[in-house]
Amino acid sequence: MSDGAEFAIEDAKDGRRLVLSGNYLVSTIGVADDELRAIEEPISEIDLSGVREIDTVGAWVALGLSRTTGGKIVGASNRAARLIGALDGIEASEGNLHPDRPGAVARVLESTGQQVGIAQRGTTKAVAFIGQFIVATGSVIRHPRRFRTTAFVRQLELVGVSALGIIGLMSFLIGIVIAQQGAVQLAQFGAETLTVNLVGRITLRELGVLMTAIMVAGRSGSAFAAQIGTMKLTEEIDAMRTIGISPMEALVIPRVLAVTFMMILLGFYSSVMAIIGGAFVSDLTLGIPFLTFLARVQDVVPAYDLYVGLVKAPVFGLIVGMTGCFQGMQVEGNSEEVGKRTTKAVVVAIFAVIVLDAFFAVFFTNIGWA
Template sequence: VQLRQFGAEVFTINLVGRLTLRELGVLMTAIMVAGRSGSAFAAQLGTMKLTEEIDAMRVIGVSPMEALVVPRTIAAVTLMPLLGFYSSLIAMIGGCFLAAVSLGIPPVTFIARIREVVPITDLYVGLIKAPVFGAIIAIAGCFQGMQVKSDAEQVGLRTTAAVVQAIFLVIVLDAFFAVFFTWLGWD
């Protein structure tokens, strides 16, 4: 609607397509996964540490890293590209709907324009960033969970720290990726 003031509402499609696939779809997904899964990883492992389940695993010869941390990390790395792609797709469908309702741009025009102006490299950028973000979220959550030492209050503090740490690292890495992909010429 703001672009309409300048007669540039057709660029809405460019903005929705490129920003969604390249940046916002994966970034917003990573922030939500950090809040949901990163905190769950920290809370689960922290509680297991308090109840001495992790010590019991070590006693019977099971590595907590292999049994608890690696599966969570693999799951996050595997599923983040799928979740990022799904959220980007839903965001573009929402953008198409709002463009039709607010700006009178028909969905057929929206889809045709998306295909014209959004290069496939934007999809690749999002799909490359997603597993890295998943790894960061899982590692931050598991690391903070394993740092719990004394009481239940520590679980809450470490869970909060895991979310803050994961979101901060995801945003910093996103900025790094923006510079890196611009340097590669994928802009």
């Protein structure tokens, strides 16, 4: 005996009759439903005596057959009769199952409005986070014993010491590329010796700090967001608040201070490694001795180029640290949110760093440090 929905058309004295059998349930009626809808010939009776189980969907199908073929429903069980009676006064909707798609202008305006709303809510949360950070920092200054020295030192190691290898290699290779490509272009004017000026100034002033900030954002900013986001998701941060520990003091301040301080050292270290890379390739391809290149850098690079990099470094570090911690604190819902916030922390931090670098470039040019 089949558990599905079956039917047969039989000849009768007063016309043809449709005999339904089996289970007419939402889970079993699928195949038979398409075939039943294809019946267009007149039917005198629709016999439900062979139907073992029926639900609202099955009753609706039987009622629909009665309406389209004109057949009279007979042999219905008490349950089937009650369901059919309840559905008898309901008419099938002929409305469009797929709503009309709004025009391009309406979609653009709607999307723009949604993005503006999201930006407004995000800005409000960011301002609130900055305010909480300032309050927590003031509290730590008033009560120095509350400063998490161990956590701060640990973050110094993770952000700075552990990153020396990758940042040094990256900066060394960048110095090689700048020197090699710069020498090729300057050779057209017979000014290969100016490669020293190019490498020294662009690394100390711009690329050393900027590339370091981008690397720290991808490495440490993402780690901050993932670590704090996971703690938020597992309710560890709520537990900290419950026992009287401020998450800002315990988690955010040590990370932000560590990345702000280490960006100064890492930015300078990156610039030095880039200059060493430029000196290395110049010794091999331009005939400028390695030590002569380094000595020449001291003569052609003004001191304020170094100051420019040192001024920008802690600002970039502050942006990266605050962005990573802020995105981590916004995690809620499920583990997928951790990945989204981690990605957003990196993207927003890098974007903010590049925008700030452009403002710094204009500012320092206007004050004569060009």
